[in-house]
Amino acid sequence: MTRRSETAALAALILALAASLLAEGAPWFWPPATGDDPYCLSWRVMVEANNAKGWRTVPPPCVGYVWSYMAWGQYSRDVGSVADQISAYAAQLAPGADGLDAWVFDVDDTCLSNMFYYQTKQFGAYDPVAFKAWASRGICPGIPAMAQLFQTLKGRGFRVFLLSGRGEQELGSSTAANLAAAGFAGYDRLILRSAGYRGVSAVVFKSAMRRQLVEEGFRIRGNVGDxxxxxxxxxxGDRVFKVPNPMYFVP
Amino acid sequence: MTRRSETAALAALILALAASLLAEGAPWFWPPATGDDPYCLSWRVMVEANNAKGWRTVPPPCVGYVWSYMAWGQYSRDVGSVADQISAYAAQLAPGADGLDAWVFDVDDTCLSNMFYYQTKQFGAYDPVAFKAWASRGICPGIPAMAQLFQTLKGRGFRVFLLSGRGEQELGSSTAANLAAAGFAGYDRLILRSAGYRGVSAVVFKSAMRRQLVEEGFRIRGNVGDxxxxxxxxxxGDRVFKVPNPMYFVP
Structure with missing residues (x-):
C-alpha cells in the first residue's frame, strides 16, 4: 500500500470504530461519565437507600453501568466519602479508658473487595460453590479507604470487631490470611459463622453476635457494612454506616 | 457593518460563549448530564443512605448540582422509581376486610413539593419564618408520582394517613387546601403537630402519632417519607420507603 492508501484505511478504521461506539454505547473498557445511565442511577440510589430489596441480580440493562461504576472511580470516591463521614463521627467520640468502645465492621465488600469475582460472574445470581472457591483463595484486595479507616480507629483507641457471615470452618483460615495481607492487621476478633448458625439469616446471626459483644460489656459506637x-x-450500634454495593443483595 | 463583518462578529460571540461555558461549567439553566459532578453525586447518595446526617445546608459547591438534579429530570425519575417499588410491594399485600391496613405518608417533599421555595433560598439554612410564609400560601405543587401512588393505594383498599410536622394551628387549613388542590383528596386523616408537641423532634412526635394509630388498631403496612x-x-411500619431529598435535612 502507498502511504496515502494506508492513511485512508486508518481513517476508515477510526471512523468505523467511532460509528460503532455511537451506535452501541461505550464498551465496558471505556471510562464513562460518572452518572451516565439515568435509569441505572435511580436503581443504584434505591439500593443504597434500602428502597430496592430482595433483588437477585443486577437488572440486565444495568450490568454495564454497574461494571463502569465499580471500575472507573465513582465507587472508590463513594467509599472514600463514607470513610470520611465515619472518621469525622469517630473523632467526636472519646473512647473510654476501660477499652470497651468498639466498632463492628462487615468483611465482604466492606473490608475486602469481591469486585473481580462479581465482574467475572457479570453480577449474576448468588452461586455459593463458586463464591466459596473464590473466597478460599484468599486473594480479595483490601478496600484502601476502609483499611486506612480501620487503622485510624485502632489508633484512636477503639476495639474493632470483624463480623462476617462467611463459614468459620470452610473459610476461617483463608479469610484471616486474606485480611492480614490486605492491611487489616490488629483487629480484636474475627467473628465468622459457626456451624450452629448455618442457614440462619444475616440479620439474625449478626444480631446474636452483637448481643454477645454487648453482654461482654462492649459499647458498639459504630457499625459499618455494605x-x-x-x-x-x-x-x-450508636450509628450505622452503609458502604455502597450495587453488585448483590444479602437479605 | 457589512454582511461579512456581521458574520464574523456573530462567530466571535458564539466562540466567546462556548469558551466561557467550557471555562466555567454549564450555567444553571443548562440541562446537565444526569450524574454530572462526582463529588456532589457521592454526597447525594450519602444523604439518601443516611450516611450524611445533621447537615444544615447543601454543601456550597453542590448548590448548582442540587438545582439541576431537582429541576432537570433525575429527581422526578428517582421519585417515580420509588413510587414503582412501593406500588409493587403494596400489590403483594391483601388489605383485610376490617379496613385497618394503613399507610403513613409524610407531607413536605413527599406529597407536596417545596422545590420552588428552596430554590429561591438557594438550599440554604432552615428559615422558619420564611418557610411558614411560603407554606401558608398553600401553593405547593403536588408530586405527580406520589399523587398517583396515593390514589392507587386508596383504590386497593388501604387507609392513608398523612403525618406532618407542620404546626396544626398555623398551617392546618392552608395545608388541607393545598393537599386537596394538589391531588391528595380522600386521605383518612391529616395529622399535624398540635401545640403540645411544639419543639419536640420529628422522630419523637411521629413515633407518638404512629403509636396512637396502632393503638386504634391500624396496621401500618408501609411508611413513606423524604x-x-x-x-x-x-x-x-412493616416497610419504609425513602423518597429522595437532597435539599434539606430534618433531624
Missing amino acids: QWSDLQGDLV | QWSDLQGDLV
Whole structure:
C-alpha cells in the first residue's frame, strides 16, 4: 500500500470504530461519565437507600453501568466519602479508658473487595460453590479507604470487631490470611459463622453476635457494612454506616 | 457593518460563549448530564443512605448540582422509581376486610413539593419564618408520582394517613387546601403537630402519632417519607420507603 492508501484505511478504521461506539454505547473498557445511565442511577440510589430489596441480580440493562461504576472511580470516591463521614463521627467520640468502645465492621465488600469475582460472574445470581472457591483463595484486595479507616480507629483507641457471615470452618483460615495481607492487621476478633448458625439469616446471626459483644460489656459506637442486613436487627450500634454495593443483595 | 463583518462578529460571540461555558461549567439553566459532578453525586447518595446526617445546608459547591438534579429530570425519575417499588410491594399485600391496613405518608417533599421555595433560598439554612410564609400560601405543587401512588393505594383498599410536622394551628387549613388542590383528596386523616408537641423532634412526635394509630388498631403496612426521621423511631411500619431529598435535612 502507498502511504496515502494506508492513511485512508486508518481513517476508515477510526471512523468505523467511532460509528460503532455511537451506535452501541461505550464498551465496558471505556471510562464513562460518572452518572451516565439515568435509569441505572435511580436503581443504584434505591439500593443504597434500602428502597430496592430482595433483588437477585443486577437488572440486565444495568450490568454495564454497574461494571463502569465499580471500575472507573465513582465507587472508590463513594467509599472514600463514607470513610470520611465515619472518621469525622469517630473523632467526636472519646473512647473510654476501660477499652470497651468498639466498632463492628462487615468483611465482604466492606473490608475486602469481591469486585473481580462479581465482574467475572457479570453480577449474576448468588452461586455459593463458586463464591466459596473464590473466597478460599484468599486473594480479595483490601478496600484502601476502609483499611486506612480501620487503622485510624485502632489508633484512636477503639476495639474493632470483624463480623462476617462467611463459614468459620470452610473459610476461617483463608479469610484471616486474606485480611492480614490486605492491611487489616490488629483487629480484636474475627467473628465468622459457626456451624450452629448455618442457614440462619444475616440479620439474625449478626444480631446474636452483637448481643454477645454487648453482654461482654462492649459499647458498639459504630457499625459499618455494605448490606442493610449488617445494619438492621438488634443492638446495631450508636450509628450505622452503609458502604455502597450495587453488585448483590444479602437479605 | 457589512454582511461579512456581521458574520464574523456573530462567530466571535458564539466562540466567546462556548469558551466561557467550557471555562466555567454549564450555567444553571443548562440541562446537565444526569450524574454530572462526582463529588456532589457521592454526597447525594450519602444523604439518601443516611450516611450524611445533621447537615444544615447543601454543601456550597453542590448548590448548582442540587438545582439541576431537582429541576432537570433525575429527581422526578428517582421519585417515580420509588413510587414503582412501593406500588409493587403494596400489590403483594391483601388489605383485610376490617379496613385497618394503613399507610403513613409524610407531607413536605413527599406529597407536596417545596422545590420552588428552596430554590429561591438557594438550599440554604432552615428559615422558619420564611418557610411558614411560603407554606401558608398553600401553593405547593403536588408530586405527580406520589399523587398517583396515593390514589392507587386508596383504590386497593388501604387507609392513608398523612403525618406532618407542620404546626396544626398555623398551617392546618392552608395545608388541607393545598393537599386537596394538589391531588391528595380522600386521605383518612391529616395529622399535624398540635401545640403540645411544639419543639419536640420529628422522630419523637411521629413515633407518638404512629403509636396512637396502632393503638386504634391500624396496621401500618408501609411508611413513606423524604427524611430518615420520618422512617425511624417506634412502630415505623412493616416497610419504609425513602423518597429522595437532597435539599434539606430534618433531624
